[in-house]
Amino acid sequence: MTPELQQHLIGRALAHLAAGTSDLAPDEVTGSVDAYLSAERFAREQQALFRNQPLALGPRALVPQSGDFLTTNDHRFPLLVTRGPDGGLHAMLNACTHRGARLVSESGGSRRQAFVCPYHGWTYGHDGQLRHATHPECFPGLDRSVQGLVTLPVQEQAGLIWVQRNPTPADDLRAFLGGLAPDLTALSLDTHVPGPGYERVVAANWKLVVDSFLEDYHIPFVHNETVSQVVTGKVMVWDAFGRHQRLVQPGPGLQALAAVPPRRWRLRPVAAICYFVFPNTALFVNADHVVWFRVDPLDVGSTRVRWTLLIPETAQSEALAAHWERHRRLGVAGLEEDLGAVERVQAGLQAGLLLQVRRGRNEVAVQAFHATIDSVPGMTP
Structure with a gap:
């Protein structure tokens, strides 16, 4: 001030x-x-x-380093926020795109290289991209480039993390x-x-x-x-x-x-x-x-x-x-x-x-x- x-x-x-x-x-x-x-x-x-x-999720210090992540289920909305290798933030629906299972059950953590679904083993990167689908031959129509996690708008401003729980932003932060x-x-x-x-x-x-x-x-x-x-x-x-x-x-x-x-x-x-x-x-x-x-x-x-x-x-x-x-x-x-x-x-x-x-x-x-x-x-x- x-x-x-x-x-x-x-x-x-x-x-x-x-x-x-x-x-x-x-x-x-x-x-x-x-x-x-x-x-x-x-x-x-x-x-x-x-x-x-936009909603203020919390201070930047909640996910300060690459590989850090946090999850919330506020408003009955499973949310996953990660910090990627480039230091950028990613926000995603915490639900596997195979059958909708909860992808990450921990409230947070660090040094995570990837996120593996505990239901069928589908694996996602920090940015939500699908890296691996178990038995891919059983999904002949699967295009991994479009089968990633549902991504959400996320920004850092004023030392805070801001997430919008709608893939289509309605408000500029x-x-x-x-x-x-x-x-x-x-x-x-x-x-x-x-x-x-x-x-x-x-x-x-x-x-x-x-x-x-x-x-x-x-x-x-x-x-x-x-x-x-x-x-x-x-x-x-x-x-x-x-x-x-x-x-x-x-x-x-x-x-x-x-x-x-x-x-x-x-x-x-x-x-x-x-x-x-x-x-x-x-x-x-x-x-x-x-x-x-x-x-x-x-x-x-x-x-x-x-x-x-x-x-x-x-x-x-x-x-x-x-x-x-x-x-x-x-x-x-x-x-x-x-x-x-x-x-x-x-x-x-x-x-x-x-x-x-x-x-x-x-x-x-x-x-x-x-x-x-x-x-x-x-x-x-």
Whole structure:
């Protein structure tokens, strides 16, 4: 983030703190509880949001070297990502083109020279090309050049791996990220590695989980002894970048910058910064690290969440291990408070007596998130 942008954001935050205000939506809105309960709507979301636009799979460090690979089955879509001998990335459907068997069962690995189907032994290269078919004489019409794995669009940008689960790209990544790209690039995530993490399944609709980190209204009540010690929960500086958002929440030290020359202002030590990458990824930027957070819907009332510290490569050592573990414990404690809250919300909505939810002016990012979902092609019945 440039010094000029940091000064601009800190200036806005200081003005809000002085006036007792925050960035607000023009008005409150209401929304149907079907957004969290409807199986039919959930099916539309899976196609429109999770198949037809780029998704941030994770940091580049997940597959850093030639021969490295990873697999996921998020959104009931078996995915294989590899890094080839030339250093290039490849993304493919993790299904043998002979009979559709799962090709790779491991979650990841390294130094893999080829991928052999455990069902009938068909063998594929890092790029998905079919190298060998067992008993080829039994397949006289087989053309190996066109019988490779189904390939998918994949790119690296801003230190992240982006995959689209549709062989025909619907969105150009640069256009998709728009004005958010410079901020993401400035994080230098290509120089970070995954540290301690946390993963669990939540009994709640995926959008309730996203809602929880797009507003600070709940912080004094849900996070009285955790997050509220780090951010005020009263001021948010909010900006939208197409479908994506940036949220800046002042910490206890930001107010003191009012007495410091603006040329010396630095944002990360005095604020919590959240970059929300639509539809299901957040990057929480802290003073010395970044937290990677991804929300993957399993069904209409069940969601897998992944939370991972991204640590600068230069900050890896046994001496710092306790420091990062302390950050993990604090982060997971706050996350568990959020997840418990959204599970209780889901239970209340499933009772079937509430027809609408309200989203206040101070929940501007939540309003924008749901408006964006409704605007995506394919989301209108």
